[in-house]
Amino acid sequence: MNALHGSIDSTGLVSGPPSRLPTAHGLFALRTYTLNGTAHAVMSIGDPAKADAPLIRVHSECLTGDALGSHRCDCGDQLSASLAAIAQAGDGVLIYLRGHEGRGIGLENKLRAYALQDAGLDTVAANRALDLPDDARDYTAAAAILHDLDCPQITLLSSNPSKVTALEDMGITVADRLSLQVPDRPENAGYLEAKRRLMDHIAPAGHSHEDQTETDTECAASTAYAENTLAVYDTIAGGDEVVAQLAQSEDGFIATSKGDAQFVSGQIDRAHLHRIRASVGAVLVGCGTVIADDPRLTVRAVPGVNPVRVVLDPHGRIPATATVLTSPEAPTIWLTGAEIVPPPDIGDHVRMVRLPATTENEISPAAIVSLIRERVSGAILVEGGGRTVSSFLSAGILDRLFLTSAPVLIGNGVPGIRFVGTEVMAEALRRPFRRYRFGEDMCTEYLLSELARDGSARDPDLHPGAASTA
Missing domain, CATH: 3.40.50.10990 (GTP cyclohydrolase II)
Incomplete structure (x- = not known):
């Protein structure tokens, strides 16, 4: 100089x-x-x-x-x-x-x-x-x-x-x-x-x-994603769990009726999401999420390596201009039906994987996980949207679910967690859980499987999730 x-x-x-x-x-x-x-x-x-x-x-x-x-x-x-x-x-x-x-x-x-x-x-x-x-x-x-x-x-x-x-x-x-x-x-x-x-x-x-x-107290709780939950990210990174994350409004919507989801939750929750991405081998989203949000699905808010991006798109609905198809920031697996013709200028980072034909015309979450595990090692993050996360939850495939509630009421929009429930409250799904304050948002981590519970059993903040006797 x-x-x-x-x-x-x-x-x-x-x-x-x-x-x-x-x-x-x-x-x-x-x-x-x-x-x-x-x-x-x-x-x-x-x-x-x-x-x-x-x-x-x-x-x-x-x-x-x-x-x-x-x-x-x-x-x-x-x-x-x-x-x-x-x-x-x-x-x-x-x-x-x-x-x-x-x-x-x-x-x-x-x-x-x-x-x-x-x-x-x-x-x-x-x-x-x-x-x-x-x-x-x-x-x-x-x-x-x-x-x-x-x-x-x-x-x-x-x-x-x-x-x-x-x-x-x-x-x-x-x-x-x-x-x-x-x-x-x-x-x-x-x-x-x-x-x-x-x-x-x-x-x-x-x-x-x-x-x-x-x-x-609030600041200490707000930094839970960077301190208290570091062990959670280490546990995810060291195993092969299927993890889901979803942020929704207090009345249960992940976006407005026109699909606007920018942003339901705050900056701290988004940093938490990026930490999960950095801990897994693959991140899965449905085609609706790609069409609505055009996400990058990379690690940017925290240090870490980008996971393999997996897009579930049996009918080939996502546009050829989607970031996951055009940006080589991370490898992308495009799960499509056998009849889908790839665009002529598809990126070298994209690998099309054909979904098996089914009589119900809908592949099971277990089969999707098997397809991913054949090609990617490590944990899998099911990031969205609400329909995809709900289907994995309903199928019993998820080991761990992070569900963040933001203090906003949308009124009507794209639903978050929805599945066929029970008519008897005593039979409702209850699992051990932990809660984290992410700024103005509240994140609940549900431990849905023995695999997830065994990795977190010694945490004094773990609530048993048993039905109330009040």
């Missing part, structure tokens, strides 16, 4: 020349890094490349908090505290990522979300009311900058575990993560509590908010 004139690296990252920036916290070196037309500001002090794990703050642009002094968020306070901490450490970097306004939704949409928050919605619900993601930020530029600065191992100043995951997915080792000791303000306490409860953000040590005892 040319220290005076800057340079362009192999990723297209363009670095500008450094200049001196005296601040209230000390004298920093300031330069720009430009990637894909967006210029980011990088402030550094000392010689971060020589430190084993230099102090790094990856800060998202926030006009209202950083420049206008808003107390609706803690961005300005975090920015100032980060510069102070880095200056005190003597070696460190602050990467100011532009294009991250409002967690990536842009200034105009952020202010629209503010208006909804003024009307009573929390920060996550406001985004969803605008059909926007909870968090749309991308950290590709930050990782590229850290690599260019020769800082592949860092100590990250952040309360956001998702930022750790994103950087590590791009080759940055986060040796440690430190929360900035920034107290809540009366104006932003609700906003910060919502991020801790719904987006898994971590409160700083010694946090003095009056509801901290309750918030700490």
Whole structure:
């Protein structure tokens, strides 16, 4: 890298020349890094490349908090505290990522979300009311900058575990993560509590908010997918269970009547789903899920290897443009009827497997599992949709079921779990279970087979699932 004139690296990252920036916290070196037309500001002090794990703050642009002094968020306070901490450490970097306004939704949409928050919605619900993601930020530029600065191992100043995951997915080792000791303000306490409860953000040590005892409990429960359930993922990864996962509304729907399922459950539950994907050899969905959602079925929210994608499509209904057929991110097995003609430009990653003909014109879940096991080792995840998961549950093929209920009422839509039940409550399906709080969502894990129960028998949080005698 040319220290005076800057340079362009192999990723297209363009670095500008450094200049001196005296601040209230000390004298920093300031330069720009430009990637894909967006210029980011990088402030550094000392010689971060020589430190084993230099102090790094990856800060998202926030006009209202950083420049206008808003107390609706803690961005300005975090920015100032980060510069102070880095200056005190003597070696460190602050990467100011532009294009991250409002967690990536842009200034105009952020202010629209503010208006909804003024009307009573929390920060996550406001985004969803605008059909926007909870968090749309991308950290590709930050990782590229850290690599260019020769800082592949860092100590990250952040309360956001998702930022750790994103950087590590791009080759940055986060040796440690430190929360900035920034107290809540009366104006932003609700906003910060919502991020801790719904987006898994971590409160700083010694946090003095009056509801901290309750918030700490909720945060601990919310991170169950990353801590308490790690043994569950290890158990799944080490065996050959058939596992199902489904997220549905409180009234039992996985999507609206028009098929909109973006998103029924929150970010933590989706990270949980990706952890299951990373633990299995294959992930199975029905053709309806592919047609409605065009899913990638890959591991993105957590570290891990993509499972083999399996699509149950006996009548060849999924379009040739479906991501599972066109994207080579993961091998794909396409289970189709014998008469289906493959599209001429089918990807090399796709293998068509013919379903056996049956007199009932519907192949059994047991036969589907056998077809998969002949080609893929490890556990199998039945991910959707509701009809496919329900058929596997009804057939007694599932070893384990994760059923997440989100606090939303859809009223009418695509049903979740449905099967022919019993007229006698004492004969209803009851199995040992555990429950996890995933932010605002509640996940119940049902242990449906002896195989699953044996692997979890010593867990003190396991409920027996026996019928009530009240």
